[in-house]
Amino acid sequence: MITASAPEAAPTDEDQTREVSIDDLIVGRPLTYPVNDTRGRLLLAAGQELTRLAKRRLKSLGVHRVCAHAADSMIQNLNQIELRSASSLASHDEISAKLDHVVEQGLFQIQNSGPAVRDRVRQHGATSFDRELQKDVSELRSETQAELSNLVKEALQGRNDTGGAVAQMAAQFLAQSTEDTDCVLSVVLEAAKKPDLADHALKMAVLAMAIGIEMGLDEDNSRRLCVTGLVCDWGMYKLPDELLNADRILSVGDHLQIQKHSQYTAEILDRTTGLPSQTAVIAYQVHERPNGRGYPKQRTSERINICSRILNVADTYTALTSPRAWRPALTPYAAMETILRMARTRDVDPDVTRSLLKVMSLFPIGSLVALNDGSVAQVIRRNGNQYDRPIIEVVQTADGQPVPLENRVAIDLMMSPLEVVQAIATPGSEEETWCEPYVLINRTLR
Known part of the structure; x- marks a missing residue:
């Protein structure tokens, strides 16, 4: 030798x-x-x-x-490195096993214990938003995003009592949503100047709650849905910044690394007090798909919690309408079209997608549309099952003159000869009006 x-x-x-x-x-x-x-x-x-x-x-x-x-x-x-103990490493599998047991035993089903929230949601018809409520929702949105970012950091540092604060956030948005769901969605889903994980979580949570209310959930389950939306991606904060902010199409390895966030989230929620029951198992299944192509366990529809299926659709819509470093946002209309295509292949739940349409309309709340008289309008309210005839406000006349906010009038397209002829991108944005389905299904939406 x-x-x-x-x-x-x-x-x-x-x-x-x-x-x-x-x-x-x-x-x-x-x-x-x-x-x-x-x-x-x-x-x-x-x-x-x-x-x-x-x-x-x-x-x-x-x-x-x-x-x-x-x-x-x-x-x-x-030898110079402090390593995790075997018991610490085992906790990853133990938490997953515990959540998997809940799923396998069918203990994850949601049942109402009270009246459906939708029975007390105020219907406003062809009326404009209350300006004071808009202001209140806008302030709550800003406060919630800032507080949510702080709570995540504290949870990652070991604080275990953050659940109560998150539940309070959900309760506030639930109260405002029963007052005017369309107004709340219009404000919360508005494009952020600097979108981040907290912005995504809030949009997903409030939209999911609106869908759940439309599907007949009671107050406890509606609040549970919103809370889970606010916390289900907390594990993303443990991923490297260079991955979260990558300005390229993600590789297979990148995808696998991102999928770990479901496990990281489960670990955080397992030790967090003050959360509604089943929050952890709902969060664990948010990225599963009805056709079995999701993660972390590739479960199919019948083994996925209904709240998880709702959050999956809300997460998809929020991701599509938000810009990423490697792609621009889609227009709300293009995002809705994409989700409808995904529903046909059961990449998202068809029943939940139908409720999304009822909540947002085919031309989603907040989006801009061109009308058949040459004017431009903003969609302000849904219109029941009339998906392609929402309630709108004209923001620009046919000769290109802007309409002042105080002069705008709500118009029910069911009662008007006006029709939508085109979806329009938000001025100043780089929104795309269409995207290949395979791009969105086979690549990450995050």
Whole structure:
């Protein structure tokens, strides 16, 4: 057996250099010191990156042990690192197993214990929004996003009592939604100047709650739905910034790394107090798809909580209408068209999609449309089952003159000869009006 050593001329540190097996050298790192054979011939130069091929070459020459600096030795290097205990690592599987047990036993089903919230939601017909309520919702939106960002950071640092504060947020938006759901959605879903994870969570949560209310959920379940939307992506904060802000189409490896956030979220929620029951299992299933193509367990519709299916649709709509570093946002209309195509392949739940249409209309609340008289209008309210005839306000006349806010009048397109002829991108945005379905289904929406 040949034992290689560092040459006498090389700078050495007796406390840091020792004889180790060549298998203990760390592949992929540059060597701190050169490696020579017993005759003094250079095998690997200092600064050279150690590759698997180089290791095999040395072994073929009979070199099995070398004198290496601690920085080049796997064992010596890792001895300085504090590692997780086996019990800590096991907790990942234990939490998943606990949530999987709930699903397998059918313990995740949602049942109402009170009257449906939709029975007390105020209907406003062809009326404009109350300006004071708009202002209140806007202020609550800003406060909630800031507080939500802080709560996530505190939860990641070990604070376990954040659930109560999140539940209070949900209760406030529920109260405002019963007053005027359309107004709340118009404000909350408005494009953010700097969209972030908190902005996404709030939009998804409030939209999901509106869908759930439309589907007949009671107050407890509507609030549970909103709370879960606010926390279901907390594990995303544990992913590297360079992945979250990547300005490229994500690779398969990137996808796999992002999918880990479901497990990270489960761990955070497992120790968080003050959350409604079933929050963790609902959050765990948000990214499952009815056709079994989702994650983390590729479950099909009958094994996915209805609240998770609702949140999945709300998450998809929110993601599509929000810009990412690697793509612009879609217009609300294009996003709705995309979701309808996805419903046909059961990449999203068809029943939930139908309720999304009732909540937002085919031309979603807040979006701009061109009318058949040449004017431009903004959609302000849904119109029941009349998906393509929402309630609108004209914002620009046919001759291009803007209509002042105080002069705008709500128009029910069911009662008017006016018709929508085109969806329009938001001025100043880079919204796309259409996207290939495969781009959205086979690549991440995040």
